[in-house]
Every structure is written in C-alpha cells, then in structure tokens.
Amino acid sequence: QGSEYVPSEESGGDTEESDSEETSENGKRERKYRIVGNEQLLELFRRCKECGAQLDTSEVVMREEGSACIVDYACLSCGKSVTWRSQSRIGKGKSTVYEGNQEIAVGAFITGVPIPRFTDFAQLLGLGLPTERAMRRTIRDIACPAIKRVFKVWEAHVRSMVKDVAEPGGIAVSIDGQYDSPGFNANNCKVTIMDANLKVAIAGVSLHKHEPEIGGVSIRMESTGALRALVELIDDGIPIKTRVTDRNRMVDKKLREHAKAKSIVAETDWWHGQKNLKKIWWQAMKNSPILTQLYCPFFNHLY
Template identity: 55%
Template sequence: MRKTIREIGSVAIERVYAGWEETVREVAVNASEGDGLQVSIDGQYDSPGFTSSNCKVTTIDCHTKLAISGVALSKKEDGIDGMSIRMESEGALRALVDLVNHNIPIKKLVSDQNAMVMKKLREHPKTAHIERKLDWWHVQKHMRKEWWKVRVESE
C-alpha cells in the first residue's frame, strides 16, 4: 500500500499542487495591477525552541491573502547542517528566489524581526532589491512598552 501511495499518489499530489500554485500566483500578480506584490513571509516549526526537525515557510500575498509559495525543510538538508535555527532563513530565501525565477515581481516583504532571514535575503543578488518592512505585531510590541513607560511616568 505504501509503495502504491509513493509511486502514484505523490505524483498526483505534486501535479495538483503545481496547478493550484500557478493559479494563485497568476491571481495575485493580476490583482497587483503591475505594481509588484507585497508579500508576508514567516516560518512555522514543528516544535518550540531549538530542537525542531522540520520547518514550513509560507509566503502570502498581502492584497489577495493567498499563499503563493510554501517551502518545507528538514534540518538534515544541505545548508542547514543540523541547526534548526537556519531553517527559516533558508526557506525564506528558497521561496522568494522561486518567485523571482518565475518572473513574479516582489515589491515589498513584510516579516518578523528575524535577523538571519533579513541578512540572507539582503545578501542574495535575486532578493537584495526587495524592500523589507516589519509586521505590525513586532513593531507595536516595542512601542507598547514605551507607551506604558510614558503613561506610568506621567501619573
């Protein structure tokens, strides 16, 4: 049974996935009206901390809210060398390079404050041109502390 699933099922799943991926990318590019996409990217690990074995990085078009790219990684892969902390930056790079290679114009990237991701994208020639912004959640966390401090001092 497993052999059948591997030989037949996985081929069919890949074909369906590739078709849907192409469709959602086309919808996102058409919705951008030639301005380039603003995308949000983040990684999700299979467990908290530095013991994760797998990571999934998802790229979402901010306008249409469609997932236009997904990358699954294992810490056993080349370039990660068994260190789970490297999975998100490697996945983000792979996802964006794939989009650029498919001639999908990326104007802005919204992400969390992961310095490894930003450094890797800034240094790669295919992703260096993309403007990078922080998401509101990570910006407001610091601002909230400052606002609270001012409020307490004013009382």
C-alpha cells in the same frame, strides 16, 4: 466534610446521555465507515450467506489486515467456502490495497496527526490500523505525489491571478516559517509566502535540517526556505516590492545579501513591531492618565 465530595441534587440526579446528539447535527452527511465490535460482527455470521443454514461458530474465522476485517467460513450444508471483507480493494494487480487502510494513512498525513501518537491511540482503543511502516509507505508512494500534483495546479492558478492584478511597482508579500516542534530541536520547517493584499499563498517550501545548506542546524531552515521561495517567485516573473517578516534577523540577513532579493523593501509585521511601542507606552503611562485610558482602545484599533 473536608475533601469529601457531596453530590448536589443536580449532579446526583439521573441524566440521560445520548450518542445521537452529534449524529443528529451531522445527520445529513453520510458516513463512509463505522466502528463495529467483534461480538456484534460475529452475530451477522450465524447463518450461511449462500444457503441460509446455521453455521458452526467454531468454523467462522475472523482475521484482519490493518483496519480491514476478513471473515472466512465453510458451510457444512452447501459445502461452499465464503470470504467476506469489510472494505473494498483498490488498485491493480499485486498493488491492490484495502481502501480504508489507504485513506487512514492519507487522512492522518493531511490533518497533521503524528503517526506514532495515532498508533498509540488505536492500540489503547483496540482498533485495527495499518502498521506504521505501511502508513508511511502509503504516504510516500501515494499521498505525497497526489498532493504535489494538486498543489502545483493551484499554485499556477494563484500565481497567474497575482500577476494579473499586480501593480507596476510590484506586490507586497508576507513570509513566515512553521516548525514541527519548538526550540532548536525541530527536524522540519515549512516556509510560506502570501500575497499581503489578496491573502493567498503563492509559494511554499518544505525543508529538513539535514539538507546540505542547513547542516543539521534547525534555526537555519526558515532563512534558507524564505530565500528559496522568494527567488522562485522572482524567477517566475512575479514583481515583489515589499516583504514583511517577523523580525527574524537570520531571514533578513539572508535576503539582504542575495542579489535577487536585496532590492526588496523590508518591513516588520505589526504583531512583532508593536512590542517596542508597548514598552515605550507603558513607561509614558506612569505620568499620563490620558495614555492609560487610551492604551487598550489604541492597540485594539491597530489590530
């Protein structure tokens, strides 16, 4: 009665839950890493790998370096000291690192996972991870240079393709910026320019609000990045006839006032342009049943 929960027959019955459902769907894809509990791992070190003699569990030492687990023991029977590592090491000389530690940092960076939230998750789970400082060092020294090299290769390929199919009058591009947080508190912004017909990105600029041109004002990042990327395309020999933006006044003003960009025709993307039309339509619908019936079909068709 009242707020008391009474389970139904369906919810109260025994149900079998299996972890194999996800595994079966992705069974064909080989996994590189597994999560293994400490107790289950120690069961594998009951006997010496060299002579097979039973080990004194007090002599088995488990330690960790980030996500890597290292097990050391000294066998009293054969007298050998053995070290087992859960991951291989990559690199050369003193720069060798455990492969998993490097891939965790790079994977988090590429997928956009915030490092502090990632470490919070690992701490709650009791999962070994590299330190935040180590992951950021890996991102700076390894991930960023590698990504930049790949990005530049594909950027050159895409721009060459755009030049080959561009009409004499120039191409139409769409410009938009993405911030790392909403409002006026963003620290970073990424501005992307796409070929509106080929639907491929042809320029990308990353900005931080403490750059000299921005002066700590977050809302300046998108307009600064839009101009920087557009001028880069023009200097690269890509003819641009039309630019499409989201009605950002700072972006439009910045582009209109620049000598290289002021001749480009400015347009507004439909999602932002339809707002005013919808307001007008709503007013007209009050006196027109026909417009009421056409409202949804019309805007759905335009989308």
